[in-house]
Amino acid sequence: MAIENIDAxxxxxxxxxxxxxxxxxxxxxxxxxxxxxxxxxxxDFPMGGAMGKAxxxxxxxxxxxxxRKVLVVDGDGSLLMNLGSxxxxxxxxxxxxxxxxxxxxxxxxxxxxxxxGSGDTNFAGMAREAGYASVYEIDNTEDLATSLDGILEQKxxxxxxxxxxxxxxNTPVQFxxxxxxxxxxxxxxxxxxxxx
Amino acid sequence: MQQETVLHPASIIAELKKNKxxxxxxxxxxxxxxxxxxxxxxPEVDLVPVCREGETMxxxxxxxxxxxxxxxxxxxxxxxxxxxxxxxxxxxxxxPLVMLVGYRGWDRHGVCRDSAARFIEHILHAWxxxxxxxxxxxxxxxxxxAMEEADRTSKPVAVLVGTEFGA
Numbered sequence: 551m552a553i554e555n556i557d558a559x560x561x562x563x564x565x566x567x568x569x570x571x572x573x574x575x576x577x578x579x580x581x582x583x584x585x586x587x588x589x590x591x592x593x594d595f596p597m598g599g600a601m602g603k604a605x606x607x608x609x610x611x612x613x614x615x616x617x618r619k620v621l622v623v624d625g626d627g628s629l630l631m632n633l634g635s636x637x638x639x640x641x642x643x644x645x646x647x648x649x650x651x652x653x654x655x656x657x658x659x660x661x662x663x664x665x666x667g668s669g670d671t672n673f674a675g676m677a678r679e680a681g682y683a684s685v686y687e688i689d690n691t692e693d694l695a696t697s698l699d700g701i702l703e704q705k706x707x708x709x710x711x712x713x714x715x716x717x718x719x720n721t722p723v724q725f726x727x728x729x730x731x732x733x734x735x736x737x738x739x740x741x742x743x744x745x746x
Numbered sequence: 747m748q749q750e751t752v753l754h755p756a757s758i759i760a761e762l763k764k765n766k767x768x769x770x771x772x773x774x775x776x777x778x779x780x781x782x783x784x785x786x787x788x789p790e791v792d793l794v795p796v797c798r799e800g801e802t803m804x805x806x807x808x809x810x811x812x813x814x815x816x817x818x819x820x821x822x823x824x825x826x827x828x829x830x831x832x833x834x835x836x837x838x839x840x841x842p843l844v845m846l847v848g849y850r851g852w853d854r855h856g857v858c859r860d861s862a863a864r865f866i867e868h869i870l871h872a873w874x875x876x877x878x879x880x881x882x883x884x885x886x887x888x889x890x891x892a893m894e895e896a897d898r899t900s901k902p903v904a905v906l907v908g909t910e911f912g913a
Contacts, residue, residue: 595811599834603804606796607835610808610816613769613794634797638805642794734839737811744813 569619577623602631640681654716662718677709775821777848799824842896
């Protein structure tokens with residue numbers, strides 16, 4: 551079983567309250583990612599550039615804003631680029647950081663090549679041993695819908711590994727639809743929202 | 747003959763405090779080793795240790811967006827590793843980030859034999875990143891110049907630490 555990408559981001563948006571959601575890769579896709587469903591755009595942080603660094607960016611935000619929840623929506627290929635960040639996060643242990651990993655097993659935006667260790671890597675186990683306060687693995691939409699509020703009520707750092715149906719892109723990069731908001735614009739919007 | 751200590755961590759930390767730096771995101775190196783104890787004991791500055799240097803600019807970007815004033819503290823070898831982070835979360839987003847960089851291999855006298863020293867200024871020039879050199883306590887106020895320039899230009903600025911700290 552697995553969860554459709556768009557269902558996962560829709561549920562995260564529905565259960566976020568006033569949390570910041572930082573997205574990268576498939577979670578940031580204009581057709582089936584958070585930008586396509588969000589009702590809280592001013593608190594969305596679509597990250598472009600610096601591949602693999604969503605967890606690090608989210609850690610900085612969580613440390614700066616300890617009274618606000620920060621949801622990082624990472625990819626499995628992205629997290630593999632920055633696995634040490636699990637230890638960095640576990641060491642600082644921000645209670646307001648919730649790290650979601652969309653595990654679709656592939657590099658979806660480059661044509662669907664499998665990530666190293668696809669299907670065999672235990673992200674939740676690695677996060678637990680790195681010092682995350684709690685970890686979860688969820689592979690269906692119903693369980694995600696019923697468990698999200700409880701997960702977000704607990705103190706982090708928390709890692710939630712979601713089995714996601716890959717949406718593979720083969721359109722040449724120059725012909726793909728681009729997000730209406732760049733990372734730079736989103737950063738300014740978010741800085742303004744947090745300063746209010 | 748023992749070399750006289752010319753740069754002390756207290757000089758650097760005083761500059762950081764003068765500029766209201768809230769967080770030092772760092773990976774230890776031999777040039778800045780002696781700052782560690784003072785930073786960990788200082789309640790005014792939060793130390794954020796990382797596993798790899800490319801994390802530092804991303805963490806600092808998050809801190810900045812969240813309203814804090816971070817600096818990165820890494821070695822020049824770590825700058826080489828951090829290219830995509832500097833590009834994507836520094837230069838491309840107008841992040842006024844000051845990076846304190848241990849200048850491994852730097853020698854004012856003779857030939858720099860370490861490629862880490864020979865390449866770093868060229869790399870910073872290529873990115874259009876201004877840098878200041880700090881070798882002695884008297885140079886420490888260049889950190890304030892770097893902070894002011896980063897704020898004024900909305901761009902990353904580097905401070906190359908050209909000597910090992912004394913205790």
